[in-house]
Amino acid sequence: MDEIAPEYDVVVLGTGLTECVLSGVLSVKGKKVLHIDRNDHYGGEAASVNIETLFKKYGNYNKGEEPWKKYGRVNDWNIDLIPKLLMSNGELTNILVSTDVTRYLEFKQIAGSYVQQGRSPKATVAKVPSDAGEALRSPLMGIFEKRRAKKFLEWVGAFNEDDPTTHAGLSINTCVPRDVYDYFGLEPGTRDFIGHAMALYHDDQYIREKGASLDMIQRIRLYVNSMARYGKSPYIYPLYGLGELPQGFARLSAIYGGTYMLNTNIEEIIYEGGKAAGIRATMKERGEEGEGMKFTTKAKKILGDPSYFPGKVQVVGHVLRAICILTHPVPNTDNGDSAQIIIPQSQVGRQNDIYIAIVSSAHNVCPKGYYIAIVSTIAEGDSNHHLELQPGFERLGKIEEKFMGPPIPLYKPLESGVSDNIFISNSYDATSHFETTTDDVRDIYRRAEGHELVVEGLREGTNLVQEE
Amino acid sequence: MATRAPIASRPGGSRFAQFKLVLLGESAVGKSSLVLRFVKDQFDDYRESTIGAAFLTQTISLDDTTTVKFEIWDTAGQERYKSLAPMYYRNANCAVVVYDITQASSLDKAKAWVKELQRQANENIIIALAGNKLDLVQDSSSSDAPAGNPDKRAISTAEAEAYAREAGLLFFETSAKTAENVRELFTAIARKLPLDQAGPRGLPRGPRPGVDLRPEAAGTQGGGACNC
Numbered sequence: 001m002d003e004i005a006p007e008y009d010v011v012v013l014g015t016g017l018t019e020c021v022l023s024g025v026l027s028v029k030g031k032k033v034l035h036i037d038r039n040d041h042y043g044g045e046a047a048s049v050n051i052e053t054l055f056k057k058y059g060n061y062n063k064g065e066e067p068w069k070k071y072g073r074v075n076d077w078n079i080d081l082i083p084k085l086l087m088s089n090g091e092l093t094n095i096l097v098s099t100d101v102t103r104y105l106e107f108k109q110i111a112g113s114y115v116q117q118g119r120s121p122k123a124t125v126a127k128v129p130s131d132a133g134e135a136l137r138s139p140l141m142g143i144f145e146k147r148r149a150k151k152f153l154e155w156v157g158a159f160n161e162d163d164p165t166t167h168a169g170l171s172i173n174t175c176v177p178r179d180v181y182d183y184f185g186l187e188p189g190t191r192d193f194i195g196h197a198m199a200l201y202h203d204d205q206y207i208r209e210k211g212a213s214l215d216m217i218q219r220i221r222l223y224v225n226s227m228a229r230y231g232k233s234p235y236i237y238p239l240y241g242l243g244e245l246p247q248g249f250a251r252l253s254a255i256y257g258g259t260y261m262l263n264t265n266i267e268e269i270i271y272e273g274g275k276a277a278g279i280r281a282t283m284k285e286r287g288e289e290g291e292g293m294k295f296t297t298k299a300k301k302i303l304g305d306p307s308y309f310p311g312k313v314q315v316v317g318h319v320l321r322a323i324c325i326l327t328h329p330v331p332n333t334d335n336g337d338s339a340q341i342i343i344p345q346s347q348v349g350r351q352n353d354i355y356i357a358i359v360s361s362a363h364n365v366c367p368k369g370y371y372i373a374i375v376s377t378i379a380e381g382d383s384n385h386h387l388e389l390q391p392g393f394e395r396l397g398k399i400e401e402k403f404m405g406p407p408i409p410l411y412k413p414l415e416s417g418v419s420d421n422i423f424i425s426n427s428y429d430a431t432s433h434f435e436t437t438t439d440d441v442r443d444i445y446r447r448a449e450g451h452e453l454v455v456e457g458l459r460e461g462t463n464l465v466q467e468e
Numbered sequence: 469m470a471t472r473a474p475i476a477s478r479p480g481g482s483r484f485a486q487f488k489l490v491l492l493g494e495s496a497v498g499k500s501s502l503v504l505r506f507v508k509d510q511f512d513d514y515r516e517s518t519i520g521a522a523f524l525t526q527t528i529s530l531d532d533t534t535t536v537k538f539e540i541w542d543t544a545g546q547e548r549y550k551s552l553a554p555m556y557y558r559n560a561n562c563a564v565v566v567y568d569i570t571q572a573s574s575l576d577k578a579k580a581w582v583k584e585l586q587r588q589a590n591e592n593i594i595i596a597l598a599g600n601k602l603d604l605v606q607d608s609s610s611s612d613a614p615a616g617n618p619d620k621r622a623i624s625t626a627e628a629e630a631y632a633r634e635a636g637l638l639f640f641e642t643s644a645k646t647a648e649n650v651r652e653l654f655t656a657i658a659r660k661l662p663l664d665q666a667g668p669r670g671l672p673r674g675p676r677p678g679v680d681l682r683p684e685a686a687g688t689q690g691g692g693a694c695n696c
Contacts, residue, residue: 042553088679097681103523104555106678230679239678240558247553254544260551283549 004259004295008034010448011279011297013266013304016044017242017434018425020249021441022303024099027256028458034297035253036264036279040286042250044305046428048243048365051077054323058403067401071325072367078241079323079365082428083357083374084437085110085235085340089226091438092245093236098455101248108363110235111336113227115140115197116343117189120394125332125341128197130227130234132157145187152184152194156220170213177216178207188346196344198223202353202378202430203345222435235340235433239364266308269422276302276421301448303423306411312424314414318379318407319430322389325401326371330358332395337362340432341395348391352378355432356392378430379407416447423448482533487661488559489538490589492581493566494574495548498600501644502566503540506654511645528658536658538562547581554588562594562657569599569641572622575631582635594660596638598653599628603643 009031012023020042023035041047049057052068054077061067068074086092086107096102113128117140129135135149160166170183181191195201199219206212226234238244254260263285270278278299284292306313333339336358343354360371375392379385385407393399413424426440445453491499504510507526527537541560546552565581567574578597585595605621625641632639638656642649 088681093681097683102681107681108678236679236681240555244555247555250553251544251546251555254546255542257545259548260546261549262551264549285550 004034004297005032007278007298008032008259008300010034010301010303011036011299013037013302013308014044014425015039015042015246015250015262016046016305016425016428017246017249018437018440018444019044019303019305020246020253021095021438022444023258024101024249024252024256025095025441025445025453025455025458027253027258028099030256033253033258034261034299035250035258036261036266036281038263038265038308040263042262043243043246044307046080046082046242046246048078048080048241050074051079051325051366054079054403058405060403071370076367077365078243079372080242080359080374081323082242083321083355083376083432084242084428085237085357085433087222087226087234087433087435088229088236089222089234090433090435092434095438095441095455096248098458099249099252100459101252104248104251105244106239107236108239108338109230110233110237110338110340110359112333112339113197113233113235114333114339114341115193116341116347116391116395117193119348119391123347123391123394125395128193128342129153131224140193141187141190145190148185148187149190149194152186153220153224155184156217157224159217159221161214172213172217173211175213176208176210177213180213180216181207192344192346194220196353197342200342200432202355203351233340237338237359237363241359241363241365269302270296270298271420274420301421301423303425303444303448305425306413306427309413309422309424312414312422313411315409316412317410317430319376319410320379320385320389320404320407321374321376322386322393322402322404324373324375324393324396324399324403325366326373326396326398327369327400328397329360329371330356330373330395331397333358341392342432343391343395350377350388351380352430354389354392355430356395357432376430417444418447482535483663484535484537485661485663486537486539487561487658488541489562489564489657490541490556490560491543491564491566492547492578492585493564493598494568494571494577495545497566497568497571497574498644499564499566500542502564502598502600502642502650502653503542505644505647505650507540509647511647513645526654528655530655530658530663534663536661536663538654538658557585557588560585560589560593561661562596563589564596564598564653564657565637566598566600567623567628568601569623569628570601570604570620575599575623575628579631579635582637592662594638594657595636596640596653596657597628597632597635599623599625599639599641600644602641602648603645606643 010026010033012019012035015037023033027033051071052074055061055068114125115128117124126140129138132150132153135153136146158166199216223234261283264281264283266279266281268280269276278297280296282292282294329335337360339358341356345351345353354377356373356375358373359365361368366372373396375389410427412426417423423444429436442453493499507524523539523541525539529535563585565578567578604616605618606616629639640649640653642653
């Protein structure tokens, strides 16, 4: 076995998506990267697992039973632990294209994007209107409100930050989103689906937030432009599950010289003068005899996910997630093979939205006839978490199998990393897409490298072996 | 999740099929060199470990009407610490497992990779075993290449061949340096691929079944424009 190099530019700990994108980008830029994971698989918290692994992870069966056996071949299942979708015009898509990682992956559209209005038993679920024209046909609004919504969406479409004549007389940098809604005279129900199902805010704080109007406009435009790209919904999803994404970026990193080690425990982070300067670690496969391979190496910087730095992170909230296996399409989603349903918080008396992401055998994540629906929200109480997700479960019809653990803590780093050379990512949050994940990638890159990440044209002129 | 090779009929009854081929084997047995010889007909004595290419492609014409295109995936060094991702094996139609005939342990490693393939890859994957660095054991009478030394051989042809037969693998001893048996290896694989049973269906890869992420592929304007 080859020796580990005595020194790396960057040691990356954990193979979640954030870490793998960074590892890939840094390798392409010529940095010498050592990428380590304590697990025997890629993806960390953001992995996709088979159904046997899922049962074992949640332990919801009796000893001696093997309930996964009734679900076909275990390896036909690729169940995401973190439910997220890609905005087809979003930043992750941009990074995938710029780095050519698209060559290892195939994507499919999510068949529809839906929003709930009202609460059970009177709840209605309807398609989120994707442009001014669809607003006019939407059952979510009455006849006069439709026209107001159309006017609002047309205004968003024509908005140009640098051209005040398109600002409708609003001082866009100081007004709050509520002022914008007021100006267009939008009803509460319309504000709800625009803010939560198009701008994708998961609570209502944005409405009073100074300077958030521009952000809101940009979010709606991202939604609308993503929608316009392929037609059915603003979302796309990789075949075989989200766990393919970190693997794709890890391959990019490896192709540019990154070294990969799974099954490797970090015994110690070595400091010199208060700054991280290296690691001491052991690579040992599960069930392997002996002590494994022990090694020490220097590192100019260390990047990693929060689980590798328990003393350097804080809990900023908890997410509730339930993975549900169904044998039918979700009601009111036009029998689609996939969907996102957003239940805006105010519709069901909450402070945080409930998200439902549904994928199926069309995405090669389960055998034919099955659907995987993941219901999630931010925890608001200390107990009865199951009830917090109840409005989501009510949308699903009969549930074959439900996997739900205790609330999942969300971590953020305590420090930027500039003082100790340790740059820590955020946990995957409760949002339904990867926009905050790519924000984190950019933020970590800026903290670690001291300049902005530019992915456009990243690979140009870097290929050492010419491709066809 | 066995994949059907995308095969397309062309006018005049000719066939074109594309297959994913993965390389496996211990570090430094010559996996990349074999591919470089096959794809570009090049060899470099002091090649660094693999760097820079997503995958390489090469086309073989089996006869006047049948063309097979290989999409060849290199390990990119991820085999070194047993860190190959499931993505690597996913939908692979064929594999070349390489060992070095001058390194006794490399055949054991190759056997382990064959096991791993049988565990992770499609059931009907075609596997070829390649004993590389044949030039190192050939003396000058049997080859144009610089003289090798028969004493360097650590794995006999008979031993490897017996294992390949038992495990149902194609078998060749190759030299990426002299090109001996390299083309033969890939041609044998192409001949064994299920060209017929898939029948004329679909298009060759390129226009993928899913969505195409490239900006020019989408019907949207970039930058500032909005579709509201």
